[in-house]
Amino acid sequence: MDIKDKSLILTGACGGIGSEIARVLADAGAHLILVGRNISKLRALQLSLSEPSTHQALVADLNTQQGLDTIHHSCSQWQADGRAIHGLINIAGSNRFSSLLERKSDSIRDEIHLNLTVPILLSQQALHWMARPGLIVNIGSTFSAIGYPGYTTYCASKAGLHRFSEALDRELDGTGIRVLYLAPRATDTTLNSAIVTELNHHLGNQIDDPRWVANQLLLSLRNETPVRWLGWPEKLWVRVNQILPAAVAGAIRKQSATIRQFLNKAEVL
Ligand SMILES: NC(=O)c1ccc[n+]([C@@H]2O[C@H](COP(=O)([O-])OP(=O)(O)OC[C@H]3O[C@@H](n4cnc5c(N)ncnc54)[C@H](OP(=O)(O)O)[C@@H]3O)[C@@H](O)[C@H]2O)c1
Known part of the structure; x- marks a missing residue:
């Protein structure tokens, strides 16, 4: 899609990756x-962008029905007023580095809701108000294809988002709406706590610049x-995990003492 002069709606717009996007x-x-x-963060972001008056801010807590309704009613009204919306980019997401045993049930529910249920519900809404041709883009993670200790529920939510994106793209074949999935690896944002960043350095994991991810x-x-996995060698590990999961399990097993040590630190804080 040539995005010049196209209207696109972005969730998670003020986050580390969202603001660069x-x-x-x-x-x-x-x-x-x-x-x-x-609203203050949204307005500050809007003013910092090229051509600020061509953008607008929309306040919505996506973990509430009211937040989801705000998006649906606003986009439906714009569509009725003749403003075409050509794209929905689902960026908002959250995670927590913790063993499953230590997680509170509300935090698991909120994480899965924001990472998986919200993009599904917004995609469904968009089928009512999105212009054709239109694009839905879901931001996933390398962890959607590789189960990793300390991120069990995040892996589950992003794996669901990957399969949802694939299924909806196939369901919408020929309708003028495409569904894309982009999976970054570790990226330098505050989503990752200081302990996670230290763990990534300790394990020699590459950390990408959010501007590069945005590009x-x-x-x-x-x-x-349709689908892109960012970063080398992570994109290779994604393939290996599909055909030889035991090889990936073996590599992760070699890291498990270090991961456990950092999990213990994270859980004490
Ligand atoms: N950073 C990484 O290492 C990494 C790697 C792979 C994939 N990703 C994915 O990339 C996406 C963006 O992550 P990021 O690194 O930019 O994280 P971030 O800096 O923590 O930003 C998260 C964004 O999600 C929004 N959000 C959280 N809860 C919300 C809610 N209830 N309602 C509405 N918005 C909510 C936040 O909005 P507010 O501005 O209102 O707080 C914020 O803009 C996520 O889907 C993440 O899973 C990140």
Whole structure:
């Protein structure tokens, strides 16, 4: 899709990856509807983008029905008023580095709701108000394809999002709406606590710059690439885990004492 002068709605717009995506898309000439929970942060982001008056802020807590209804009613009204919305980019997400045993049930429910149920419900809404041709992009994670200790529920939610994206893209074949999935690896944002960042350094894991991830998103949009896994060697491990999961389990087993040590530190804090 050529995104110049197209209207795109972004959840998680003020986050580490979301704000860079907003900058890259605004520089490319898109008109953005920025969704977040804090109006001051949204306004500050809007003012920092190219052509601020072509963008707008929408406050919505996506873990509430009211937040989801706000998006549906606003987008439906814009569509009725003749404003075409060509894309929905589901970026909002959360995780917690913790063993399953230590997790509170509410935190598990909220994480799975935000990472999986919310993009499903927003995609369903978008089928009512999105222009054709239109794009839905879901931001996943390498952990959607590789089960990793300390991230059991995050892996589950992102794996669900990957399969949902694939299934909906196939269901919508020929309708003018494509569904894309982009899976970053570790990225330098506050989603990752100091302990997780220390663990990544300890294990020698690469950490990407969010601006680079945002540029990859722009490429996915322009080329309408259905699925992309970012980062080497992670994209290789994704393939190996499909055909030789025991090899990946063996590699993770070698890290398990270190992961356990960092999990213990995270759980004490
Ligand atoms: N950072 C990484 O290492 C990494 C790696 C792979 C994939 N990802 C994925 O990339 C996406 C963005 O992550 P990030 O690193 O940018 O994280 P981040 O900086 O923590 O941003 C998360 C965003 O989600 C929004 N959000 C959280 N709860 C919300 C709720 N209830 N309602 C509405 N919005 C809510 C936040 O909105 P507010 O501004 O209102 O707080 C924030 O904008 C996520 O889906 C994440 O899973 C991240």
